[in-house]
Amino acid sequence: MQRRLTNLRARLPQALLLAMLGLLTSTGIASATTAPPAPDCQKGEFCVWGEESYGGAVRKFDLRTSNPEECIPLPEGFNGHSFVNRLSRDVTIYQSEECTTEGDFITYPGGGTYVPQGPFVIRALKIWD
Secondary structure: OHHHHHHHHHHHHHHHHHHHHHHHHHHHHHHHHOOOOOOOOOOOOOOEEEHHHHEEEEEEEEOOOOOOOOOEEOOOOOOOOOEEEEEOEEEEEEEEOOOOOOOOEEEEOOEEEEEEEOOOOOEEEEOOO
């Protein structure tokens, strides 16, 4: 009996180390497989989603369809909650449909700005020249 306890005490640190390694590697694999996909927004586009974390309906804007320095209200009934700026220009988002400064507004740099949860409900935007 004494000999079995001595063997158990000698192997306990090794067993604990193996158990910890198993937990660490299984947690890493699980989190790697559950990562959310990147939002679908191409270079040269400003994309706005109707839900946080790039969910729901999406509206896309680019320089072919949007004039720089003009207020661009989002479609009636559509409110933005997350967005990506992949334009080469800065874009200001507005809480107001008229791009007024009475409500909240913030300018985000171009080139790859990802915002999964907007600071307020987005109702209009302006692309800068």
